[in-house]
Amino acid sequence: MNKPTVGISACLLGHCVRYNGEHKRHDWIVNEFGKQVDFVPICPEIEMGLGVPRKTLRLIIRDSQTRMVLNESGEDLTDLALSSSRRILSKLPRMDGYIFKKDSPSCGLSGVKLYTPDGNCGTGGTGIFSQEFRKSFAGIPVIEESDLNVLEAQAHFRNAVLKAAREHSTT
Numbered sequence: 001m002n003k004p005t006v007g008i009s010a011c012l013l014g015h016c017v018r019y020n021g022e023h024k025r026h027d028w029i030v031n032e033f034g035k036q037v038d039f040v041p042i043c044p045e046i047e048m049g050l051g052v053p054r055k056t057l058r059l060i061i062r063d064s065q066t067r068m069v070l071n072e073s074g075e076d077l078t079d080l081a082l083s084s085s086r087r088i089l090s091k092l093p094r095m096d097g098y099i100f101k102k103d104s105p106s107c108g109l110s111g112v113k114l115y116t117p118d119g120n121c122g123t124g125g126t127g128i129f130s131q132e133f134r135k136s137f138a139g140i141p142v143i144e145e146s147d148l149n150v151l152e153a154q155a156h157f158r159n160a161v162l163k164a165a166r167e168h169s170t171t
Ligand code: SF4
Pocket: 008, 009, 010, 011, 012, 017, 018, 019, 042, 043, 044, 045, 046, 101, 104, 106, 107
């Protein structure tokens, strides 16, 4: 069986793609898990053409919909984020798992800051890219890097990815 294919927020592999030019390298993912899988690193905000460094983004709720806007100007980039996400997803190979960066308005799986029109902040948001990813790849194992800091969680996620890869190799 080939190694499983696992998508990942590129900053978690040490790529300097964050808004401020930094990364969020995760040692276990890179040093241990990386020996067992082939990663497909993706930075949705780079794919949107926003560059590094770039202005920060946030999620807001407007007309009962989650929108992505620039923090400073409020410019709405949701349509760009959606079209860019769908373009990325249309090119992806078979995926056996995905590791998302927590708290990101693009990559966060849940609990992302979500602002109301009057500026109040809750934490019920899901990143625009991760939301689209889960529609396209329903059922594959996904996790945020912050949930991979303990041995049990690491083993559980690794086993789920290996199981998905075995199933995909027989279909
Ligand atoms: S958009 Fe995602 S991959 Fe890119 S820097 Fe932010 S969290 Fe990392």
